[in-house]
Amino acid sequence: MSVRREFLLLLSPKVLSARRRGVAGRGRWGRAAMVLGIGAAAWPFIYLTLTRLLTTLRGVEEVGPLLASKLLALGLLVFLGILLLSNLIAALSSFFLSRDLPWIRAAPVDWLSVYLSRLTETLVSSSWMVALMLVPMLAAYWRVYDGGWSFAALSALAVAPFLIIPAAIGSATTLLLVRLFPARRSKDILGIIAVVAVGLVVLLLRVLRPERLVNPESYRNLVDFMAALRGPSSPWLPSQWGADTLAGFLHGNFDPFLLVLLWTTALGTATVGALLHRSLYPACFTRAQEGTENRIRQHVAWTWLERAMRRASLQRQQLVMKDVRIFFRDTTQWSQLIILGVLVVVYVYNMRVLPLSSGEMITRYLVTLVVFLNLALSGFVLAAIAARFVFPAISLEGQTLWLLGSAPLEARTIMGTKFWVGAVPLASLALILTGFTNYLLGVPAGLAVLSLASTVALSLAFASQALVWGVYYPEFESENAAQIPTSIGGLLFMLGAIVTLGCVLALQVWLLRGFLMSGLPGREPRDPLLMEVGLALAGTLFVCAIGGILPYRAAVRRLDRLDF
Numbered sequence: 001m002s003v004r005r006e007f008l009l010l011l012s013p014k015v016l017s018a019r020r021r022g023v024a025g026r027g028r029w030g031r032a033a034m035v036l037g038i039g040a041a042a043w044p045f046i047y048l049t050l051t052r053l054l055t056t057l058r059g060v061e062e063v064g065p066l067l068a069s070k071l072l073a074l075g076l077l078v079f080l081g082i083l084l085l086s087n088l089i090a091a092l093s094s095f096f097l098s099r100d101l102p103w104i105r106a107a108p109v110d111w112l113s114v115y116l117s118r119l120t121e122t123l124v125s126s127s128w129m130v131a132l133m134l135v136p137m138l139a140a141y142w143r144v145y146d147g148g149w150s151f152a153a154l155s156a157l158a159v160a161p162f163l164i165i166p167a168a169i170g171s172a173t174t175l176l177l178v179r180l181f182p183a184r185r186s187k188d189i190l191g192i193i194a195v196v197a198v199g200l201v202v203l204l205l206r207v208l209r210p211e212r213l214v215n216p217e218s219y220r221n222l223v224d225f226m227a228a229l230r231g232p233s234s235p236w237l238p239s240q241w242g243a244d245t246l247a248g249f250l251h252g253n254f255d256p257f258l259l260v261l262l263w264t265t266a267l268g269t270a271t272v273g274a275l276l277h278r279s280l281y282p283a284c285f286t287r288a289q290e291g292t293e294n295r296i297r298q299h300v301a302w303t304w305l306e307r308a309m310r311r312a313s314l315q316r317q318q319l320v321m322k323d324v325r326i327f328f329r330d331t332t333q334w335s336q337l338i339i340l341g342v343l344v345v346v347y348v349y350n351m352r353v354l355p356l357s358s359g360e361m362i363t364r365y366l367v368t369l370v371v372f373l374n375l376a377l378s379g380f381v382l383a384a385i386a387a388r389f390v391f392p393a394i395s396l397e398g399q400t401l402w403l404l405g406s407a408p409l410e411a412r413t414i415m416g417t418k419f420w421v422g423a424v425p426l427a428s429l430a431l432i433l434t435g436f437t438n439y440l441l442g443v444p445a446g447l448a449v450l451s452l453a454s455t456v457a458l459s460l461a462f463a464s465q466a467l468v469w470g471v472y473y474p475e476f477e478s479e480n481a482a483q484i485p486t487s488i489g490g491l492l493f494m495l496g497a498i499v500t501l502g503c504v505l506a507l508q509v510w511l512l513r514g515f516l517m518s519g520l521p522g523r524e525p526r527d528p529l530l531m532e533v534g535l536a537l538a539g540t541l542f543v544c545a546i547g548g549i550l551p552y553r554a555a556v557r558r559l560d561r562l563d564f
Contacts, residue, residue: 006113007120013100014121043136045502050140058144065251068141073243075137079130080166080239086126086486087170094122095171096178096285105285115277119270123167129486129494134159138246145250154249158242158259161266165238168269172276178284238262315409319417323393368516371443375451376505378433382426382459383497390422390466391493392484394559395475411560415467415552423463430455446533453537454504457544462497464548468555469493500547504540511536 053071057064095101095118104114138155141147245258312320397404404414434455438448473489484490509516515528 003110003113003116006109007116010104010109010113010117011120045498046133047136047140047143050137051143054140054144065247069243069247069251072137072141072247073240076162076239076243077237079134080162080237083127083130083163083166084170087122087167088174090126091118091122091167091171091174092178094118094125095174095281101285111278111281112274115274115281119167119171119273122171123163125486126167126170127163129491131159131163132491141246141250147250151246151249154259155246158245158262161262162238162242164266165262165269168266168273172269172273175273175276175280175284178287179280238265315413316417319414320421323417323421368447370441371438371447371451372505372509374434374437374441375454375508376501378430378437378455379458379501379504380498381433382430382455383462383494383501385429386422386426386459386462386466386497387485387490387494390418390426390463391470391490392475393418393422393467394470395484397476401476412556415471415556415559418467419463419552422466423460426459426463427456430459444527446528446530450508450528450533450537450540454508454540457541458501458504461500461544461548464552465496465500466493468551469496471555471558496547500543503543503547507539507543508536511539 054068057068057071138159142151142155145151241258241262244255245262248254248258394401431452434452438451443451469489469492473487473492475484475487475489512528512532515526515532518524518526
């Protein structure tokens with residue numbers, strides 16, 4: 001049998017499984033309609049925002065096109081980091097922890113077919129959400145710069161190797177890790193790698209000092225500023241090659257060498273990964289069957305949690321303790337708290353270094369805009385955290401969900417416990433993010449209260465929505481918690497969260513438009529009126545209540561009707 005036929009044969013079970021999941025429950029067409037419906041609300045928001053920004057930049061001669069190219073390179077750099085981390089985790093499950101691997105290893109199939117099929121599975125599971133997010137981003141560049149169908153074809157040619165490179169690197173790195181450590185111990189190593197990777201990204205951002213681009217006083221003259229814009233920020237990274245390829249085509253200076261460099265790098269990394277797979281995979285697969293012990297130590301925080309839960313019912317106490325124990329036993333989950341802490345520090349520091357001191361009037365207006373920008377960014381961060389930690393809560397129960405359903409427990413007790421375990425940390429993070437940034441920016445008291453209440457309400461709504469989608473679209477067969485948020489339910493939650501956040505922002509900006517306009521030069525400045533803040537707060541709470549309480553009740557009924 002040829003390698004091509006073996007490759008298709010090995011992929012066919014995954015394709016059939018995905019189709020089975022697609023037609024289960026509400027039906028394939030109902031799920032597709034739901035994805036398209038929520039996507040139709042979220043994608044235009046991204047597309048229109050970028051289109052407006054790029055249109056403004058295009059009107060600025062010389063500097064505008066360079067800033068647009070920098071924006072594209074920065075977006076691709078962020079996506080590259082996400083792809084590298086997600087491929088590291090996904091490759092561990094695809095190559096070593098998948099349940100069908102013992103049968104595949106015993107079958108008479110070629111090693112190259114196994115490698116290509118597992119590499120494809122890793123690539124699809126880790127990259128499909130990034131690919132979907134690239135669609136409105138590249139569509140905005142296409143629309144503003146009149147790229148035509150040639151730009152669409154070039155985008156496909158540039159994005160494909162951009163996705164292949166991190167998949168091949170992640171698979172090869174995971175193979176080397178398992179060669180040194182058992183696969184289940186490699187989860188600990190992947191957590192350390194994630195922390196180191198985030199630290200390197202943070203260091204890179206601070207070395208580049210991107211805030212200088214909006215602070216012309218940091219440059220001696222216009223020549224230095226233009227040189228900084230024209231120079232590539234990361235000439236050795238595929239993200240910069242892809243950005244230069246696409247931006248060069250739109251600006252009339254297309255360099256085909258960069259596209260060739262992308263594809264040769266993709267094929268080269270895949271070839272090196274195949275050679276490593278051929279020589280190391282048999283021994284690594286054997287080591288992957290080794291297990292490790294894991295224990296939870298008693299800490300002061302654990303004792304404090306037990307004391308805090310004393311007034312709760314015994315059922316809720318045990319359910320909360322169980323969820324906390326499971327969370328801290330999985331290194332791939334608790335190690336991300338370190339990453340989260342680093343990101344919070346960087347986020348607050350970047351707010352501190354924003355150049356908002358160029359004049360009293362314009363500073364007042366900019367601070368007000370940054371408050372709403374802060375709400376948008378922190379809301380998106382909270383939604384991403386809820387997708388990673390709250391959405392998988394039901395799926396991670398697996399077969400133990402049958403035990404909970406058979407026990408004398410009500411569905412609302414199970415859901416309530418899951419909700420508060422996820423909502424309390426999320427709301428605490430919201431308060432930290434918003435409180436520190438408001439203090440650094442010197443936000444007026446009324447606006448500070450509004451932003452604090454908004455982030456807390458959004459965090460509670462996001463926790464509720466994450467649980468709802470987790471109940472309706474569980475992934476009980478997933479072998480890794482990091483893969484669950486990339487499922488169809490995770491995408492639906494993120495799209496719904498973006499819609500909720502957009503409604504809150506639009507409502508607040510509309511109700512506070514008078515206060516916003518008063519910050520412009522030439523107008524009489526004033527503080528927000530109590531009635532304006534009250535209406536904005538009431539509207540925010542109403543939107544979050546509609547987006548959280550009603551779906552939550554539907555999820556409780558759904559969980560109660562499940563056939564355990």
